Amino acid sequence: MLSTHYQPGDTEDKWYQHWLDKNYFHSTPDDREPFSIVIPxxxxxxxxxxxxxxxxxxxxxxxxxxxxxxxxxxxxxxTDHASIATEAKVVKMLRxxxxxxxxxxxxxxxxxxxxxxxxxxxxxxxxxQKLGASCDWDRTRFTMEDKLSKAVLHxxxxxxxxxxxxxxxxMTNWDPSAKTVLSNEEVxxxxxxxxxxxxxxxxxxxxxxxxxxxxxxxxxxxxxTAVAVNPKDERYAHLKGxxxxxxxxxxSIPIIFDPYVEMEFGTGALKVTPAHDMNDYDIGQxxxxxxxxIFNDDxxxxxxxxxxxxxxxxxxxxxxxxxxxxxxxVDKIEDYVNTVGHSxxxxxxIEPRLTLQWFLDMKDFAKTALKAVKSDEVTFYPEHFWxxxxxxxxxxxxxxxxxxxxxxxxxxIPAFYLGDDVFVAKTxxxxxxxxxxxxxxxxxxxxxxxxDEDVLDTWFSSWLWPITVxxxxxxxxxxxxxxxxxxxxxGWDIMFFWVARMVMAGYEWAGDLLGEAAxxxxxxxxxxxxxxGMVRDNQRRKMSKSLGNSPEALELIRAYGGDGVRxxxxxxxxxxxxxxxxxxxxxxxxKVRVLNQSEKCNQGLKFCNKMxxxxxxxxxxxxxxxxxxxxxxAINDLANAWLNNKLNQTLHDLERSFAEYRLSEALMxxxxxxxxxxxxxxxxxxxxxxxEPIDQATLDQAIAHFEKLMTLLHPFMPxxxxxxxxxxxxxxxxxxxxxxxxxxxxxxxxxLITKVEMAKEVVARVRxxxxxxxxxAREPLPLYLKDSEKAQALMAQSGLQEMIIKMAFLEKLEFxxxxxxxxxxxxxxxxxxxxxxxxxxxxxxxxxxRITKELEYAKGFVASVGKKLGNERFVNNAPAAVVERERxxxxxxxxxIKTLEESLAKxx
RNA sequence: GGGCGAUUAGCUCAGUUGGUUCAGAGCACUUGGUUUACACCCAAGGGGUCGGGAGUUCGAGUCUCUCAUCGCCCACCA
Numbered sequence: 001m002l003s004t005h006y007q008p009g010d011t012e013d014k015w016y017q018h019w020l021d022k023n024y025f026h027s028t029p030d031d032r033e034p035f036s037i038v039i040p041x042x043x044x045x046x047x048x049x050x051x052x053x054x055x056x057x058x059x060x061x062x063x064x065x066x067x068x069x070x071x072x073x074x075x076x077x078x079t080d081h082a083s084i085a086t087e088a089k090v091v092k093m094l095r096x097x098x099x100x101x102x103x104x105x106x107x108x109x110x111x112x113x114x115x116x117x118x119x120x121x122x123x124x125x126x127x128x129q130k131l132g133a134s135c136d137w138d139r140t141r142f143t144m145e146d147k148l149s150k151a152v153l154h155x156x157x158x159x160x161x162x163x164x165x166x167x168x169x170x171m172t173n174w175d176p177s178a179k180t181v182l183s184n185e186e187v188x189x190x191x192x193x194x195x196x197x198x199x200x201x202x203x204x205x206x207x208x209x210x211x212x213x214x215x216x217x218x219x220x221x222x223x224x225t226a227v228a229v230n231p232k233d234e235r236y237a238h239l240k241g242x243x244x245x246x247x248x249x250x251x252s253i254p255i256i257f258d259p260y261v262e263m264e265f266g267t268g269a270l271k272v273t274p275a276h277d278m279n280d281y282d283i284g285q286x287x288x289x290x291x292x293x294i295f296n297d298d299x300x301x302x303x304x305x306x307x308x309x310x311x312x313x314x315x316x317x318x319x320x321x322x323x324x325x326x327x328x329x330v331d332k333i334e335d336y337v338n339t340v341g342h343s344x345x346x347x348x349x350i351e352p353r354l355t356l357q358w359f360l361d362m363k364d365f366a367k368t369a370l371k372a373v374k375s376d377e378v379t380f381y382p383e384h385f386w387x388x389x390x391x392x393x394x395x396x397x398x399x400x401x402x403x404x405x406x407x408x409x410x411x412x413i414p415a416f417y418l419g420d421d422v423f424v425a426k427t428x429x430x431x432x433x434x435x436x437x438x439x440x441x442x443x444x445x446x447x448x449x450x451x452d453e454d455v456l457d458t459w460f461s462s463w464l465w466p467i468t469v470x471x472x473x474x475x476x477x478x479x480x481x482x483x484x485x486x487x488x489x490x491g492w493d494i495m496f497f498w499v500a501r502m503v504m505a506g507y508e509w510a511g512d513l514l515g516e517a518a519x520x521x522x523x524x525x526x527x528x529x530x531x532x533g534m535v536r537d538n539q540r541r542k543m544s545k546s547l548g549n550s551p552e553a554l555e556l557i558r559a560y561g562g563d564g565v566r567x568x569x570x571x572x573x574x575x576x577x578x579x580x581x582x583x584x585x586x587x588x589x590x591k592v593r594v595l596n597q598s599e600k601c602n603q604g605l606k607f608c609n610k611m612x613x614x615x616x617x618x619x620x621x622x623x624x625x626x627x628x629x630x631x632x633x634a635i636n637d638l639a640n641a642w643l644n645n646k647l648n649q650t651l652h653d654l655e656r657s658f659a660e661y662r663l664s665e666a667l668m669x670x671x672x673x674x675x676x677x678x679x680x681x682x683x684x685x686x687x688x689x690x691x692e693p694i695d696q697a698t699l700d701q702a703i704a705h706f707e708k709l710m711t712l713l714h715p716f717m718p719x720x721x722x723x724x725x726x727x728x729x730x731x732x733x734x735x736x737x738x739x740x741x742x743x744x745x746x747x748x749x750x751x752l753i754t755k756v757e758m759a760k761e762v763v764a765r766v767r768x769x770x771x772x773x774x775x776x777a778r779e780p781l782p783l784y785l786k787d788s789e790k791a792q793a794l795m796a797q798s799g800l801q802e803m804i805i806k807m808a809f810l811e812k813l814e815f816x817x818x819x820x821x822x823x824x825x826x827x828x829x830x831x832x833x834x835x836x837x838x839x840x841x842x843x844x845x846x847x848x849x850r851i852t853k854e855l856e857y858a859k860g861f862v863a864s865v866g867k868k869l870g871n872e873r874f875v876n877n878a879p880a881a882v883v884e885r886e887r888x889x890x891x892x893x894x895x896x897i898k899t900l901e902e903s904l905a906k907x908x
Numbered sequence: 909g910g911g912c913g914a915u916u917a918g919c920u921c922a923g924u925u926g927g928u929u930c931a932g933a934g935c936a937c938u939u940g941g942u943u944u945a946c947a948c949c950c951a952a953g954g955g956g957u958c959g960g961g962a963g964u965u966c967g968a969g970u971c972u973c974u975c976a977u978c979g980c981c982c983a984c985c986a
Contacts (some may be wrong), residue, residue, distance in 0.1 A: 002945095004945080004946065004948095005946085005948070006948090196986080213986070214986055215986055216985095216986070217986085228986095261986085262985090262986085265985080265986065266986060267986095269986090270986050271986070272986095273986095277986085279984090279985095279986085280986090338985060338986090339984085339985070384912070384913070385912090387911070387912055387913095387981095388911080388912065388980095388981060388982085390911095391910080391911060391912080391981075391982065392981085392982070397982070397983080492980095492981090493981095495981095534980090571921090571933095571934075572920070572921070572934095578913095578914095578979085578980085599920085599934080599935055599936095600920085600934080600935090602935095602948080603934065603935080603948095605948070606946095606948045606949095607948095608948090609946070609948050609949090610945095610946065610948080610949085612945085612946080613945040613946035613948095613949085614945065614946080615945080616945045616946075617945030617946080618945080619945090620944090620945065621945095656924075657924090660924070662922095662924075664921095664922080665922070665923090665924090668922075668933070668934090671933095671934095672933080679945090679946090680950085680951095683945080687945090690943085690944070691944095754929095757929090764951085764952075767951055767952060768951090768952055768953080770940090770951090770952090771939070771940060771941095771951070771952050771953080772939095772940095772952085772953095774940080776940095776943090777940085777941070777943060777950090777951070778943055809943085868966080868967080871966055871967090872966080873965090873966040873967095874966035874967070875966080876966080877965085877966050877967090878927070878966060878967075879927080881927090881928085882927050882928085882967090885927080885928055886927090888928090889928090
């Protein structure tokens, strides 16, 4: 006996384990067509959040559908070592234990980091399993594992040899918390309330002449090496050749003239600190200014500052403001809103700083990446993301990629220094050989070489992901089969970090690795990119940990089941649009409690329950050993034929939706088909009266339909469909929904579908009339149909009349030539007139009012159609089919008016 | 400053090439229902001049322009 309510909990775990046991997710190359996806590797120490749930649900749908369609589906999972994020977490964890990173050797620190990774590294992947993700877990990769790291070193050396990687002193974004540089993309700008200080600098050699500048960062005056004004600014023209003294320290610095300075801003005079501002640096270059770096790498002041040495920059800002004030250098202080760069990972305020870093020349790469998408070798869904992509990659905007990071967690840069010489090689031994050759000193030892202390940017390993997960650099056999992958599913926020760079890497290396296969298959890492939107809360804020507005993914799954959550995520997610995920919850003692039902997920759960109960109904039927009587048989045949046609129609819709990655649309058509067509109509049509048995043939057909629907829905809601699939009938070993056969769309009979739609309308009108007249749903009523050619044609459809009688609980349905039937109310379905006998006196006034209203509507309708048809240009220009359609509307409208007018006349 | 997207029912959103099915879905709402598969349900119903304006067209939710509001990306902000 099955419970009336579907219980996702145990069911889902049971089937997931079953699929694992059967090894269904595992893929190896064979003769079948491959269908591959690589997961966007989440941070190894990350926790499943709504964004992951969304894009992994989408990937799973695509993979499961491909699997059902008989393709060799391979979804490669894995995690990213996420150098900054992970290192920051490890540092924090160590600090709690009272251990400072600076007290550890590189080796010891890495030991802790690996321990941490082993302990927490798998969590997010097991969470994905709860969602039903059918990844090939045997292929789980990690961006820092041996093979992948080797590939990273390989491409670094390769690029160095090609002259694309270089080392240079640049103004970079310094994260004083993580003590590393960041790429431009890792800096998040935020608006902040701050102060604008107007400071007076005394002109050298004068008693009381001053220049006032405006700055938001008074502490940086200690690094000033000039004051700049606009050459056109007449207010300052007299200062040509003069110098001013930096307050407090009295350093003499020149006044320079540079068009960068905006005359309107502040006082029109700008302090120039080349070491700590991107623009100041540029000015410094132009005027050959000295660069004084007043900060240590942790954001405290260095000895070069002369004052406040060792104190934190923000403390100094407060203190120096006071000291300047006391010394009479403060003209005024205004409130000011400006944007301040923060580290994406540590949230520390970024310090522009001049550092020696490794860069990758992006000019050619950017061109390649642009061309790939422009030529449609890589197709974006939705297309408009091309604009954003183009905007970033075009020559004017593209910047070289800073790939070194002052961290330990990551691939250490394979550059070895000997004095001023640098040797780049995959191993220290190779570097040594180079060094010996170059210097002619055979006595050089490994210990004479100093390896670069820095590691490579995480994305420098992620950009190889589609190649390295298949071991492409060392043994490209699998690469030749699975690559290019079919589609990449990811958020648009990492379009630049990751998507663009994977495209670059693909074109750079895949060709050589694939050999001849590249000719036929292409070298792009994926044929399509599906950009998901960002998941936002109901106030449209991006979901994030710091805001605490992201529902605990696992809590949701516990409450609604993996299927329910998948349904919920997807039904609100059309491609590329941000989705507002309404999941009210509250946090009590750090625990998340789902308060209200997250409506969309709940709808998913209810959907499971609906199907579950349809199953219960079929299983609850007793089977007759007799064939059905003729009438029942006629209905069943009609129901069966109709559902088949309707299914084929739906299959065409599905095909189209999938082709364009309109997955929420695909899910909705299935939802409507299953709930509406299958449950509400088909099952009701074939359901025997209470207590009576059903014939075997009809039941078998119903089960066959149900089975097909489970296969179709399986990609979206894998658990419930597998469960129902197994409860529908006895299954052989290895006969599972996940590997069943996906139905193919066949032609369908539109005419039949239309006829049944018509019949459904009649039933609805009968129900409506019962409702309005307070008559019980099951009280048998006679229904008469005004005889006409069209009416005859409609009822000639075998089973249709019987079906209407059954569904509308009629006593009978007959033709009549009478103009009026006693005690009846009339209604129109299509253009046909029906009389429903109500066995009660009809309220003539109300009836008249109703008909009058309908009549007016019909007249308006005819008038508007008439206007259209009266327009010669419409008749001459519109396609014949369209005109014909309008003519039919007109004819139908006129016949409706005639009928209504007659009815009205009879009431008078 | 450069660019992109959004604006459709009370709410959250679909609406693919302009023309059957175009004004839709879910939730919410109203009415009726212990019709034994399902009250996590059934049946029926109300509700929108598709942000404003102009244009193209025989015909515009759909194409063009413009304005407004909101969101985002990039650059800059002493």
